[in-house]
Amino acid sequence: MRFRKLITGITIVGLMALGGCSSKKASKSPDVKHVGVLQVVQHPSLDKAYKGFKKGLKESGFVEGKNLKIDYQNAQNNQDNLKSMSEKLVNEKSDLILGIATPAAQSVANATQKIPTVVTAVTDLKAAKLVNSDEKPGRNITGTTDMVSIKRQIKLLLSIVPKAKTIGIMYNAGESNSKIQADLATAALKKAGVKVLIKTANTTNDVQQVTETLASKVDGIFVPTDNTFDSAASVVGKVVKEKKVPLVASSVDQVKTGGLASIGIDYELLGEQTGKMAAKILSGKAKPANMPVEKAHDMKLVVNKSMAKALGIDPKSIKAPK
Structure with a gap:
């Protein structure tokens, strides 16, 4: 009798162990x-x-x-x-x-x-x-x-403001991807004989002040793909609209929310x-x-028509440079 109980107990434990294994397998099936x-x-x-x-x-x-x-x-x-x-x-x-x-x-x-x-x-x-x-x-x-063609972005911006003497660049210096693009943009602008003014923001809380300061000193602004400025695109858009400053960005979504144009992704x-x-x-x-x-x-020209009209620019006049 004791032997039968012992066998039964071992069998139950064994089945429980197998059940546990099967449930674990089910939780992470090789088919999923x-x-x-x-x-x-x-x-x-x-x-x-x-x-x-x-x-x-x-x-x-x-x-x-x-x-x-x-x-x-x-x-x-x-x-x-x-x-x-x-x-x-x-x-x-x-x-x-x-x-x-x-x-x-x-x-x-x-x-x-x-x-x-x-x-x-x-x-x-x-x-x-x-x-x-x-x-x-x-x-x-x-x-x-x-990565987009920064040279084309700068050509686009300069085609919008051909008489520009100073172009501003805004980005978060803590983002390596942004700095790479900002450096390329700076080189392209200097080659075109245009003065460059750079302002950086460490957090979204800094974006409005940085944008206001820069917009009052430049003829146009370039913003690379930047998580900080993308997150505050509506704030940027409000400032540049008030200051009447064209902004070209690498991010299409930045343009749709608060910029003028981009040849972006x-x-x-x-x-x-x-x-x-x-x-x-x-x-x-x-x-x-x-x-x-x-x-x-695919990369395409995107123009924010409402921003263009607010800046007194004909949206149809903005063309993608080669």
């Missing part, structure tokens, strides 16, 4: 890919990049609720959040991680050198020390760059490209180390 997403801050361009990323995955056969689970994290531009959220996504053993914007991408890179990672809305992956080169990343990271399409790259990695068709960094397929 787990993707972690870290976005540096919430603003239109980056939100669209994430939306496009999911669309690119879906078009490639990875659908949320079916064979895909996404853990989305937004650091709200906080360095401590970036670190803890990156570690969370790594500890959860994601099959792939997406970093949206340079600070998020760098934080993920610091957290893992093994988990396949794609990034988007990053201006220069090599300068950010994410890849060995754009052609041969050589590590666990690849993705898409939002559609971040949703850029995110979609990134999603399709991620799908190739998840399906085992490619590895980040061998996937060249991709540029935006």
Whole structure:
């Protein structure tokens, strides 16, 4: 009798153990890919990049609720959040991680050198020390760059204000992607014989004062793709409209909210490209180390017609330079 009870007890324990194993397997089925997403801050361009990323995955056969689970994290531009959220996504053993914007991408890179990672809305992956080169990343990271032709942006601005003597540049000096573009813009303006005045803002709280100070001293303003200024685009727009100063930005969304024109990137399409790259990695068709960094397929001239009219400029007179 005691022997039978002992056997029964062992059987029950064994079944419970097997049940526990099966539940663990069910929680992370090999048929469901787990993707972690870290976005540096919430603003239109980056939100669209994430939306496009999911669309690119879906078009490639990875659908949320079916064979895909996404853990989305937004650091709200906080360095401590970036670190803890990156570690969370790594500890959860994601099959792939997406970093949206340079600070998020760098934080993920610091957290893992093994988990396949794609990034988007990053201006220069090599300068950010994410890849060995754009052609041969050589590590666990690849993705898409939002670098635009700064020379064309400056030509666009100077075509709008051909008699400009001084052009202002605004950006957050703490964002390496912004500084790269600001340096290129400065070089292009000096080559054109135009004086450059630079102002920087460390937080969105500084943006209004910086914009007001700069707008009162220049004939036009250039803003690179910059998370701080993108997040405060409406504030910038209000100031430049009042001061009657044309603003050209690298970000299309910055222009739609508070600028005049841009030859820029559609971040949703850029995110979609990134999603399709991620799908190739998840399906085992490619590895980040061998996937060249991709540029935006399409760049277009975007003009804020209401801003143009407020500045007394005919929107049709604004043309994309070659």
